[in-house]
Amino acid sequence: MLLTRYLKLKRLQLIAVCCCVMQVATVSEAKSNANSKIRPVAVDSIVLHAVGGPYCKHGRVVYSGAPGDAHRWRIFFEQHKLLGIHYIVDRRGRVLSSISVDRVANHALGWNERSIGIELVNDGDGREQITSLQWSAALELVKQLIVRYPNVTASRVFRHSDIDRRTFGCAGARVKQKQDPGWGFNYAKFIELLG
Numbered sequence: 001m002l003l004t005r006y007l008k009l010k011r012l013q014l015i016a017v018c019c020c021v022m023q024v025a026t027v028s029e030a031k032s033n034a035n036s037k038i039r040p041v042a043v044d045s046i047v048l049h050a051v052g053g054p055y056c057k058h059g060r061v062v063y064s065g066a067p068g069d070a071h072r073w074r075i076f077f078e079q080h081k082l083l084g085i086h087y088i089v090d091r092r093g094r095v096l097s098s099i100s101v102d103r104v105a106n107h108a109l110g111w112n113e114r115s116i117g118i119e120l121v122n123d124g125d126g127r128e129q130i131t132s133l134q135w136s137a138a139l140e141l142v143k144q145l146i147v148r149y150p151n152v153t154a155s156r157v158f159r160h161s162d163i164d165r166r167t168f169g170c171a172g173a174r175v176k177q178k179q180d181p182g183w184g185f186n187y188a189k190f191i192e193l194l195g
């Protein structure tokens with residue numbers, strides 16, 4: 001039982017969660033405050049993610065899923081050798097911070113130094129909707145960050161899918177790698193409410 005759980009956890013660590021940016025990652029940009037670097041530039045953007053993301057399995061596109069709460073995923077990111085994140089918002093609306101916002105977290109290729117990363121605990125498959133508690137918590141968090149960082153406006157709040165155009169191959173087709181936070185998140189409404 002324990003071994004099965006362990007193997008499941010290891011599998012989750014190996015498969016590509018949404019903000020997997022291993023190509024350029026360095027350990028100094030990941031994990032925790034202790035080994036993440038101070039930002040060299042001012043924050044001017046926010047990137048929204050979903051934990052789950054697509055990958056190719058036996059010639060089919062499947063999604064990694066995102067079981068568990070914010071606490072579970074904070075542990076995941078803080079133990080990950082490459083990835084890092086500033087905030088995690090789970091389905092019950094709980095918000096946890098991980099890497100301090102004045103430090104670089106490795107969550108979006110090419111955008112790490114200037115952006116704040118927020119992970120929504122969601123399958124990212126377009127079928128699971130963001131919960132109302134999660135929506136409200138994320139909206140409040142982004143509003144607070146916009147007040148705190150004058151260079152961040154509503155038009156500087158991006159989906160990961162907006163800023164990363166990479167694809168992967170699956171059964172001869174090209175599939176968008178970063179689809180998050182996906183169709184389960186009403187981005188247009190979110191931006192509208194940010195004013």
Ligand SMILES: [Zn+2]
Pocket residue numbers: 018019020048049050107160178180
């Ligand atoms: Zn992402």
